[in-house]
Structure formats: structure tokens, C-alpha cells
Amino acid sequence: MRHIISVLLENEPGALSRVVGLFSQRNFNIESLTVAPTDDETLSRLTVTTIGDDRVVEQITKQLNKLIDVVKVVDLTEGEHIERELMMIKLKANNGTVRAEIKRTADIFRGQIIDATQNTFTVQMVGSSSKLDAFIEALSGASILEVVRSGVSGIARGEKVLSL
Amino acid sequence: MELLSGAEMVVRALKDEGVEYIYGYPGGSVLHLYDALFQQEDVQHVLVRHEQAATHMADAYARATGKAGVALVTSGPGATNAITGIATAYTDSIPMVVITGQVMSHLIGEDAFQETDMLGISRPVVKHNFSVQRAEDIPTIIRKAFHIAQTGRPGPVVVDIPKDMTTPTDRFPYEYPKNVKMRSYNPINRGHAGQIKKAMDLFLSAKRPVILAGGGVVIGQASEELRELINLTNVPTTNTLMALGALAGRDRHNLGMLGMHGSYEANMAMHHADVILNIGARFDDRVTNGTDKFCPTAKIIHVDIDPASISKTIRADIPIVGPAKIVLDEMLSIVKASTKQLDAESLKSWWEQIEEWRGRHGGRYRTDDSELMKPQQVIEMLDTITNGDAYVCSDVGQHQMYAAQYYKFNHPNRWINSGGLGTMGFGLPAAMGVKMNFPDADVACVTGEGSIQMNIQELSTCSQYDIPVKIICLNNQSLGMVRQWQDMNYESRHSQSYMKSLPDFVKLAESYGHVGMKVDKYADLEGAMREAFAMKDRLVFMDIAVDPFEHVYPMQVPRGSMRDMWLSKTERT
Known part of the structure; x- marks a missing residue:
């Protein structure tokens, strides 16, 4: 099963490498990984999506908790949560029909065209990973030149917060 | 406040930690540190001949x-030579602080002379590591290093210090912090009372209970509590390789070690147990054999200070996270206060069954079919001569299992x-580290x-510092454990397991100024060994010729259950 694990991490040099190293060292899978500082500059927030059975995911959270630089760990998929991922996708758009088709599809998925040249469109889209997958699928007629995805960020629904 | 250089702060911090000996080897990046060491007498440095030995001594x-x-x-x-020793300590949860020099800050990342990314290289085998970025942080970092190494599940901590952090002319006010607080590191200091209560309910209702003691009991200084619980409940007890001595070897409750080369009775008792109380053992693969067939009728209580060790390989029915000593203490008070007792009849017949197993196969080896001395005889002689009181520092292989x-x-x-980790080469430096700190104790290095x-090469260090350990070398002229596996699994194709061109160990020992002895016959063993231990101030290298064809038994059948064992070259359970 797919899990989204959120980690509060000391914003120290080398802290990220400890997390990444842990995953490869223990043969845990990483689907995506995002990390950036939070409003508290001493803390980074890291989101990792992984696929594993209950036993593996239990080990992942326990082993993450053992890292000295890790302050808190929560498996967001254990409760109600929101996940978002940002994608920018550059497409070949060199004639009117294709351009119209891309524009229409992007509108359906609530994407925005954020850059255009005579021959290309760049579409920005935010949503769950599966929505981004679906958009790529829906574009199967168009020719994709480049895809860049941010990886998943997640947050719990309601009043639950992950903080110190 | 006193002004000290970074180098002086390192040395002073060690003194303030109560460190008497450090083990090491100098080089370019640590010259300022060695100069600071030279100018004081509180912290004594022991010069090894290879950095790996320094880590094993520590x-x-x-x-x-x-x-x-x-x-x-x-x-x-x-630094890289120290890695094997760091990994050895990490795998066995041993507290250690390793200070590594680093090239000057401005050279880091430029492939400078003797530069390696020690933080990166050591990361998978340390509990934590630090890089000193500002010299004034040195006291806090060293305090944190000791704190992390020694609390919770212990482990090695590396402190990497760029040379310019120790410059003698840059001086800073020194104050050693008594305590450090780290928001991200709060080791658990007691077990969950409800879980402990539940565990004792289950334990006391058992008909065929077994206590399994692991390294956590020894490292957690909980042997006394363990022994009290065993005496109070009369429950048969086995231990992992790491917990030898947690319960006295001659105690009748002691079934001996379990696992791959565990005793017949320990493995049989585990297989048939209905409740297993595991204290401080992590159920590693050398203990469990095939995890899918592990102890099919047992409910498992697992006490461990590391939550990640619980339900990692064997699912615990009642997990308890906490230090062995504190949890055992609470268990003891519950047992003492409880009206519920183990069912005496069931326990009696359980013991009868165990004694029957013990009588059938326990501690058996054959001496009659060969003129050659058996390695087991040598260990039994060592046990007799030192009354089970020696520090036995072992290397890795068959001799380790016999010991x-x-x-x-x-x-x-x-x-x-x-x-x-199973680090060959561990034994001699380990014996040296123990002997330096316990000069009056008998310290043996059992090796091959x-x-x-x-x-x-550490025989040279022993000369320099007069470290009179006794080296008990079981010489079977081959890499015995490798050869045993080749005998059992590769139709005796002894690929690279034969040690040709062995040195004359007696002369070798003598060339370093030590005493060498060669023993070929069992009849000479006792006299020679007594003589060796009587030479209190000399290192004695006993080169003892043993049967090269002997195998370690019992030996569990790979991926079988606990009770699937080879008992000799021809008998299987």
C-alpha cells in the first residue's frame, strides 16, 4: 500500500542524507521525496511517499524516528489528509488543432498554460499524484517533451498539526 | 573563563567525561590534537599499530x-581503517566515541591529501555523527557525542574535526556542559506499566515458559534483576551469543546459548515453549533460524529499548519498549506482589522434559576417535584454570563458538x-583494551x-605498554568455520580455506619480546596453560594444535525450525 510519511527534521547539514541513506540502506522504497524549510528556520519538513506492507511501513517510521536529526514522524495515510503535487509539463503544440486540444484538456483538469512559444505549451497542474497521472494519460494524443514533478506534499485534515 | 584552543578543548572535554585512556594513531590532520595530548597527563593515549585495533580496544x-x-x-x-571497528560496535550496540581528523575546512570537497567524507562513509554504521563547524562548539558536541553513545540503545558516535578547528592560536572560553538537551533525542527511560502488567499475566499463566536473555541485559546492566526473576520463578533460561554471563554458566536454570550453534536443550525448549519472555534480544537470523517456522506454539513478550527491534523479524504478542533493568525491576515487583504463580505441576513436567533433552545431547563432543586434541577440550581447560572468571575476548570462527x-x-x-558483525581480528585488540583497564584480571584472547x-601487529603495542594478555590460539591450520560449511554444503571443496605458510607463532611472539608456547598433546595442555596464567606480567602466545576436522555442533539446518539440527557429522534431529 502507498503511504505518505511526513517528517520534521532538524535543519542541519547532512540531515537529509541520513534520511535518504536510511531508505537505501534498509532497502525501503521511495516513490517521491520533497524537502524544504518550514516557518521555523531550524526545522525542515520532508514528505516521502513509499509503498510497502504494514510491517515495512512500521519499520520505516520506527527507523526514521531513531535518526537523531528527526524530530517527529507521522504517517499521514493513517488519517484523513490532503496531498498535492505540482507538475509542469512541456508539450509540442505546433498547430491549431493540437493547441486547442491541449488547452481544452488542461481546462478540464484545471491546469494553466504558463508558457507558450510557437511550437510548445507548458502546462502547470497541481493535484494528487493520481490526478497528475490521469492528465498525462489524457494527453496521450499529444507529444510530451518534458515532465517535471515536485513529489508529494501532504498535510493532515482538520485540526491535527505536525509541529513541535 | 579559561581560554583554550580547539585541540585543548577536545582533550579537556575527554578529561571532564572521566576518560582515562584513548586509543589512536597520529597523522597530519590531528597533529594539533596530539600536541595538546602531549602537554597534559590526565588523558593517556595508547598508540596502536593499526587504527582498526584502536576502535576494538575502545x-x-x-x-x-x-x-x-x-x-x-x-x-x-x-578514518577508513577505523570503519570496521565502528561497524563492529554499531552492530552490537556498544557505546563508543570516535574522533576523526579532517582536512582543513577550506579544503573539504577539493579532494585534498588524506581527505575522505567521513560523515558519509560512517553514516550507515554510527548511531550519529558530527562535523565540527565552529571551534567553540567542541565542548557541546563532545558532550552530545557521549550522551548519545551511552543512552538509549547505545552505539558509536563519530566526531569529525577539521584541522583548522584545532589551531593552537585560536582560543575560546571553555566550559563543559553538564547536561545537553536535544529536542529530537529523548531515549525511553521506562516501560509501559500496562504492557508490563499484561506481560506478567501471560508469563505467569504459562505451562512451558522460557526466558530468552539478549545483549540488552548485559549492556543494560540488568543481570542481577534477571537472575532474581529466574530464581523467583524457576523458569528455564537461554541466552544469545551476546548475553553469555547474564546468567551464570553453571546455574541449573541455564540452558546455554540458543540458535545456529545453540545447545540442543535450548533450541528444543524454544521450539516447544508456550510463552517466551525475550529481554533485550533482537531475534536476529542466527537466533531464529527460519522465521516462518519459529517457535510455532509460543506467545512472545519482547522487551527492547529500541522500538525498531520489536516486530522487525518476529512479531511480538506483547511489545514492551524500555531499558531491560527498569522493566525487569517492575516485573519483579509484580511477580512478588502477585497471588498468581506459575502452575507448579506444569513447570515440573516442563523441567523433566528439559532435563531429558539435556541428558540426551547436552554439551557433547567426541574425543575417542582421534589422537588430536579437540578444540572443546582447550576451552574446557581454560574454564577450569580460570574458574569461569576470566575475561574471554574472542575472535570470529569455530573457536568463538566453542568458547x-x-x-x-x-x-x-x-x-x-x-x-x-563477526569481525575477525577483533580478539587481540579487545583483550588489550580489557587488560589495560583491568590489570589484575585474567584476560584471554581465544583465537585461531x-x-x-x-x-x-598489535603484539607490538602489547610490548610497548606491557599488556600481558594470554593468547589461546586454537590452531587447526585452516579457516575452520569456512571449511565446515564447505564440508557440509560444498562436498568438501575447500576453496581458499586452507592456511598455508603459517608462521612459527612461538618465534613470532618471541620476536616481539613475548613468551611463546607450542602445545601438541592434550597431556601437556593443563601444565602449559597453568604456567601461562601464572606468568602474570608476560604476554603468552599459546599455539595449540587442535583437530582440523572438528565441526561445531549442534548446527541448525538452514531455514528450518529451532529444533532442526545437525548434532554431529552423522546425526540429525
Whole structure:
């Protein structure tokens, strides 16, 4: 099963490498990984999506908790949560029909065209990973030149917060 | 406030930690540190001949005392040579602080002379590591290093210090912090009371209970509590390789070691148990054999200070996270206060069954079919001559298993071996580390002609510092454990397991100024060994010729259950 694990991490040099190293060292899978500082500059927030059975995911959270630089760990998929991922996708758009088709599809998925040249469109889209997958699928007629995805960020629904 | 250089702060911080000996080897990046060491007398430095030995000496000190050992090495090759020793300590949860030199800050990342990324290289085998970025942080970092190494599940901590952090002319006010608070590190200091209560309910309702003691009991200084619980409940007890001595070897409750080379009775008792109380053992693969067939009728109570060790390989029915000593203490008070007792009839017949197993196969080896001395006989002689009181520092291989099986430790913290990583070359430096700190104790290095050659250069360190350990070398002229597996699984194709061109160990020992002895016949063994131990102030290298064809038994059948064992070359359960 797919899990989204959120980690509060000391914003120290080398802290990220400890997390990444842990995953490869223990043969845990990483689907995506995002990390950036939070409003508290001493803390980074890291989101990792992984696929594993209950036993593996239990080990992942326990082993993450053992890292000295890790302050808190929560498996967001254990409760109600929101996940978002940002994608920018550059497409070949060199004639009117294709351009119209891309524009229409992007509108359906609530994407925005954020850059255009005579021959290309760049579409920005935010949503769950599966929505981004679906958009790529829906574009199967168009020719994709480049895809860049941010990886998943997640947050719990309601009043639950992950903080110190 | 006193002004000290970074180098002086390192040395002073060690003194303030109560460190008496550090083990190390100098080099370019740590010259300022060595100069600071030279100018004081509180912290004594022991010069090894290879950095790996420094880490093993520090590690063994920690295993014997429970306090973190300290090693000091230079950058680059000094640091990488220390890695094996760091990994050895990590795998066995041994507290250690390793200070590594680093090239000057402005050179980091430029492939400078003797530069390696020690933080990166050591990361998978340390509990934590630090890089000093500002010299004034040195006291806090060293305090944190000791704090992390010695609390919770212990482990090695590396402190990497760029050379310019120790410049003699840059001086800073020094104050050693008494305590450090780290918001991200709060080791658990007691078990969950409800879980402990539940565990004792289950334990006391057992008909065929077994206590399994692991390294956590020894490292957690909980042997006394364990022994009290055993005496109070009369429950049969087995231990992992790491917990030899937690319960006295000659105690009748002691079934001996379990697992791959565990005793017949220990493995049988585990297989048939209905409740297993595991205290401080992590159910590693050498203990469990095939996890899908592990102890099919048992409910498992698992006490461990590391939550990640619980339900990692074997699912626990009642997990308890906490230090062995505190949890055992609570268990004891519950048992003492409880009206519920183990059912006496069931326990009696359980013991009868166990005694029957013990009588059938326990501690057996054959001496009659060969003229050659059996390695087991040598260990039994060592046990007799030292009364089970010696520090036995083992290398890795068949001799290690014989020592584990046949030396009957009276006390914990005296069996010093690389259990998890299985590091050949560990034994001699480990014995040295123990002997320097316990000069009056009998300290034996049980080794083989293969292992001893992996750190043989330390005989020189022993000369320099007069470290009179006794080296008991079971010489079977081959890499015995490798050859045993080749006998059993590869139709005796002895690929690279034969040690040709062995040195004359007697002359070798003598060339370093030590005493060498060669023993070929069992009849000579007792006299020679007594003589060796009587030479209190000399290192004696006993080169003892043993049967090269002997195998370690019992040996579990791979991926079988606990009770699936080879009992000799021809008998299987």
C-alpha cells in the first residue's frame, strides 16, 4: 500500500542524507521525496511517499524516528489528509488543432498554460499524484517533451498539526 | 573563563567525561590534537599499530565497563581503517566515541591529501555523527557525542574535526556542559506499566515458559534483576551469543546459548515453549533460524529499548519498549506482589522434559576417535584454570563458538566478542583494551590462526605498554568455520580455506619480546596453560594444535525450525 510519511527534521547539514541513506540502506522504497524549510528556520519538513506492507511501513517510521536529526514522524495515510503535487509539463503544440486540444484538456483538469512559444505549451497542474497521472494519460494524443514533478506534499485534515 | 584552543578543548572535554585512556594513531590532520595530548597527563593515549585495533580496544573497554570507549584517528586512511571497528560496535550496540581528523575546512570537497567524507562513509554504521563547524562548539558536541553513545540503545558516535578547528592560536572560553538537551533525542527511560502488567499475566499463566536473555541485559546492566526473576520463578533460561554471563554458566536454570550453534536443550525448549519472555534480544537470523517456522506454539513478550527491534523479524504478542533493568525491576515487583504463580505441576513436567533433552545431547563432543586434541577440550581447560572468571575476548570462527559453548561465565561483561558483525581480528585488540583497564584480571584472547593474523601487529603495542594478555590460539591450520560449511554444503571443496605458510607463532611472539608456547598433546595442555596464567606480567602466545576436522555442533539446518539440527557429522534431529 502507498503511504505518505511526513517528517520534521532538524535543519542541519547532512540531515537529509541520513534520511535518504536510511531508505537505501534498509532497502525501503521511495516513490517521491520533497524537502524544504518550514516557518521555523531550524526545522525542515520532508514528505516521502513509499509503498510497502504494514510491517515495512512500521519499520520505516520506527527507523526514521531513531535518526537523531528527526524530530517527529507521522504517517499521514493513517488519517484523513490532503496531498498535492505540482507538475509542469512541456508539450509540442505546433498547430491549431493540437493547441486547442491541449488547452481544452488542461481546462478540464484545471491546469494553466504558463508558457507558450510557437511550437510548445507548458502546462502547470497541481493535484494528487493520481490526478497528475490521469492528465498525462489524457494527453496521450499529444507529444510530451518534458515532465517535471515536485513529489508529494501532504498535510493532515482538520485540526491535527505536525509541529513541535 | 579559561581560554583554550580547539585541540585543548577536545582533550579537556575527554578529561571532564572521566576518560582515562584513548586509543589512536597520529597523522597530519590531528597533529594539533596530539600536541595538546602531549602537554597534559590526565588523558593517556595508547598508540596502536593499526587504527582498526584502536576502535576494538575502545569497544572492548565499553563492553567490559558499560562506559563509552574513545578512539582518535587521523583523516583519510586513518578514518577508513577505523570503519570496521565502528561497524563492529554499531552492530552490537556498544557505546563508543570516535574522533576523526579532517582536512582543513577550506579544503573539504577539493579532494585534498588524506581527505575522505567521513560523515558519509560512517553514516550507515554510527548511531550519529558530527562535523565540527565552529571551534567553540567542541565542548557541546563532545558532550552530545557521549550522551548519545551511552543512552538509549547505545552505539558509536563519530566526531569529525577539521584541522583548522584545532589551531593552537585560536582560543575560546571553555566550559563543559553538564547536561545537553536535544529536542529530537529523548531515549525511553521506562516501560509501559500496562504492557508490563499484561506481560506478567501471560508469563505467569504459562505451562512451558522460557526466558530468552539478549545483549540488552548485559549492556543494560540488568543481570542481577534477571537472575532474581529466574530464581523467583524457576523458569528455564537461554541466552544469545551476546548475553553469555547474564546468567551464570553453571546455574541449573541455564540452558546455554540458543540458535545456529545453540545447545540442543535450548533450541528444543524454544521450539516447544508456550510463552517466551525475550529481554533485550533482537531475534536476529542466527537466533531464529527460519522465521516462518519459529517457535510455532509460543506467545512472545519482547522487551527492547529500541522500538525498531520489536516486530522487525518476529512479531511480538506483547511489545514492551524500555531499558531491560527498569522493566525487569517492575516485573519483579509484580511477580512478588502477585497471588498468581506459575502452575507448579506444569513447570515440573516442563523441567523433566528439559532435563531429558539435556541428558540426551547436552554439551557433547567426541574425543575417542582421534589422537588430536579437540578444540572443546582447550576451552574446557581454560574454564577450569580460570574458574569461569576470566575475561574471554574472542575472535570470529569455530573457536568463538566453542568458547561460547564451553566457557561457563560466572559474570556478565566478561565475554567480549564481535557477535553481530563477526569481525575477525577483533580478539587481540579487545583483550588489550580489557587488560589495560583491568590489570589484575585474567584476560584471554581465544583465537585461531586465521583471525589472529588479522591484527597480529598489535603484539607490538602489547610490548610497548606491557599488556600481558594470554593468547589461546586454537590452531587447526585452516579457516575452520569456512571449511565446515564447505564440508557440509560444498562436498568438501575447500576453496581458499586452507592456511598455508603459517608462521612459527612461538618465534613470532618471541620476536616481539613475548613468551611463546607450542602445545601438541592434550597431556601437556593443563601444565602449559597453568604456567601461562601464572606468568602474570608476560604476554603468552599459546599455539595449540587442535583437530582440523572438528565441526561445531549442534548446527541448525538452514531455514528450518529451532529444533532442526545437525548434532554431529552423522546425526540429525
